Amino acid sequence: MFRSSYLVAKKLWKGALVVTLAASTLFTSSVWAEGPHDPAPFISAKGTPLGKKVLFDNTHGQTAGAADWVIDGGFSDFANAIAQAGYDVKELRKSTPIVYDDLKEYTVFVIGEANIPYKVSEQAAMIEFVKNGGSIFFIGDHYNADRNKNRWDASEVMNGYRRGAWADPAKGMSEEERNSEAMQGVASSDWLADNFGIRFRYNALGDINATNIVSPAQALGITEGVSSVAMHAGSTLAIVEPKKAKGIVYLPKTNAKWAHSVDKGVYKGGGVEEGPYVAIAKLGKGKAAFIGDSSPVEDATPKYLREENGQKKKTYDGFKEQDDAVLLINLINWLAKQENYENLQQVQGLKLDTATPLITTGPENEIPSQTIEPQKEPWAAPAAGYKWWDPSTFANGSYGK
Template sequence: MTSKWFKSFLAVSLTFSLFTAWASDGRIASAEGPLDPAPIINPVGTANGKKVLFDNTHGQTAGAADWVIDGAFSDFAQALAISGYYVKELRQSTPITFENLQPYDVFVIPEANNPYKTSEQAALLKYVQEGGSIFFISDHYNADRNKNRWDSSEVFNGYRRGAWENPAKGMSAEEAGSTVMQSVSSSDWLADNFGVRFRYNSIGNVTANVIVPKEQSFGITEGVQGVAMHAGSTLAVTNPAIAKGIVYLPQTTDKWPHAVDDGIYNGGGVAEGPYVAISKVTKGKAAFIGDSSPVEDITPKYLREENGQAKKTYDGFKEVDDAKLLVNVVNWLSHDEAYTNFTQVPGLQLDQATALHSYEVPQQSTEPKPEPWAVPAAGYKWWDQSSFKPGSFGYTGSTNPGPGPGPGPVNPAYTLEYPASVKAGQPFSVCVKVSKAAPNTTLDLQLGIYVAGGQQIGQIQNADGTWPTTYGYQAVSLQTDGLGNGCKTITVRTEPSKTGAASIRLRSGKSNVVTNSITVTP
């Protein structure tokens, strides 16, 4: 398989010393498993008083996915921080409760690969009914990243295609009896409660450019002319009183090459159902998008849990008007409204319910091809983190070869030290530090500074005192000592014509290890 199977492809408040991520109690987050402190990103500049929580409890790092705020969703999370939001990852090994969500204004669920238990669905619904908001980010049918037969569209909808009578259909006794599958039951949960259902279509590379005017989208589509899709799905509006489409595909025949059925159900256009939709459920709200590609960036943090290989993600957040739409969605979600459904909004044009095929009735759905789409690697158990490979989220073993306990797994922790505010075009010092790395090793890193939208504005001074002729990521070599510690001070400057809020990022290979904010003054 090619394309989406393999594509799926922090800003903390600045003081003089900045770490990759902090726990709420002040500890440095090691960011390796559900029991470690969760990363946070503090608002950049003026805080707006709103808090956003990203789920990482349901397989958000499975396969090629890396949907975490300090990994391949970091550009999105950083954009929210620049807009004034406090952003945090939900990281735990127990089911989600209402109490987990209550302190937050918006709960973002990136591509869940493991099903939600009935108690979790109840917690999510209560959260929205009492004024919270959820952003559901899905993908095409059979985007089953951990090969457990569930993809995000099925997880969100509440049932597996062709497995209504048994959510664990086709699973081994060990899989079906795992903690992950306990208290999972089939229901039309999303449609029943939010008025939409993700369709199981699989559409290829299309720019969704049928945009509902901002006057009919609560301002969400202001400044949005198009949103990219790279192997995604659309939604069906099942209850127009509480759900409304705001972004649609053009007419298209471009189905994803690996679609297991027709791929495109109604020829694209409005008839295919919205690519992006919103919902108003009593006091709260929800939003939905049928592809993760517009949200992701090219800085994955973890290795694949199944085989330990590097991930390759897609730089979609910078495409078309993807970033604009996504931030606009969260802005709308984060604000309370007095109306409880769309019929109460004067002048708002309600949708027509999406026409569905008979095979889209949940109880009548079938499984077009046997699942999973590929045989899992030997020894890999999606439900058992002890089978995960080193470098993956949730890995519980040791990276030490041979017998004996050894010194423990290598888990470098990086620090950047630099002035919180710098003058455009004027050189300043950045101290790059690392601890807990491999001893007596040269680390090849890259440092860059960029503004919103991704434009690079930073340069690192050459060893001979000259400066590069272009702006962008540049190499930083760091030597560790016998304890795995190292530091290096470099001289940096920014483009003279660019001022305001910016981000400084340290990379190791294709993975970002630090993303923080910096203010550039005239």
């Protein structure tokens, strides 16, 4: 999620610009909600309403560090485009764990770079949601994009285990961190692969345009109108179970790694063997989609200040790049479409992928229980007084304070 001209500034160290959105006229309320107990932002469907609703998670560190992945902030272009396509859009905000009742009335649940691990009970609620016909869009990032310095990045959160900490999800944490409510009920598992047949890799690629696009006929129509998708420091995914998951966008052959990667960054020289940059999956009556970078989803209108220090954020117009917007709305439309098949093998004429070749030795070992922490975490010391698990320590102007 870094462009070549601002590699350092873009992800873990990006600054901020607080902007009053011109698009705010689309919202039902002009009052900006600032914490989990305030009314959540909502965008009504435009044009011809489809009677379907999309929910964006804002309960797991989506505004930590430089991130501002909310529908009235750094994800507003995406959210407004979803509304223009006929969907109601709302933010999920609460201070208690996600339960099935939070999700059941929605068609699609969007998770933008979660930085606080999901509890086992929350994972179960999401699986129940999908098996009953809901869909989830997982938006990841490169390895070590740990925005709140809690040692967990989005890829680890979504996979269900922390690299090098399989035996102890709170490895390296203080007793206060370990005993915090945020870490209660968290357990290591290969959750994403076990349920969706796919796993975020812990690689860290650089500034690349993904032009290896699977044809619409072999991508369930999702790649119609898509010839290029931007990556600005991101990851790819590994297809673990081809009957469940399939890649639809791949990187070209490349050795371009993120400048701050803590291992070799590029695992297989790009291409198909690096794993898909964008993928889909089918589980029960529902679906899932995955992308290895938040850059294509974001826009340049962050709402909040940094929770750690109150500094401004700066985000970028990734949604307007390449064919990012086309792909993302195609994904939402596919996710929102109810289809009877329960795995990809049941789709007539669809060629299944082969499993992505994994690294099973050395520092990049991808066997979940054998992964290694390449360097001491977190990547930098938190600011004095900042506690990622305690919103009372957050800076004024940040979400939750």
